[in-house]
Amino acid sequence: MADEDTRAPPDWLTIDYLTEALKTGSEKPDLIIDQCDVQPAVSVGENYGNLMFRATLVILDTPDSDPEIISVVCKTHTKGIMAELSKNTFQFEKEALIVKKILPEIFEILWEVNPEQPRLGPKGYFFGTDPDELAIFEDLKVSGFENLDR
Secondary structure: OOHHHHHOOOOOOOHHHHHHHHHHOOOOOOOEEEEEEEEEOOOOOOOOOEEEEEEEEEEEOOOOOOOEEEEEEEEEEOOOHHHHHHHHOOHHHHHHHHHHHHHHHHHHHHHHHOOOOOOOOOOEEEEEOOOOOEEEEEOHHHHOOOOOOO
């Protein structure tokens, strides 16, 4: 795979697409993305089976609300053999199930026992398949987490 395949976001990953995706995955039906900057989230050669992008968004909950800057990670798959492998093993569907259903249930149990228990992974904001598989997660880098160089 050429490096440019992992550096440029897909053409369909636009401000309009992200707005509709985040409206779907939230309780904010009037959400507006005023500004959007999508950059690669990992170094060249990382994440062989996925494309990862960090989107810095200026959002408004309503047209009259104050703007808020948030950062999310957008994950889609590569092209070619790795994409086929991902699809054939239902990787995307499994990850969506884990992040949307299983982890929140585990956290509810943990928080009943220990309300101070920190969350052990990102929140999943959106999982969709049109026009291609895309997952939008909380960007943990904002909270101080970082990927280590290999």
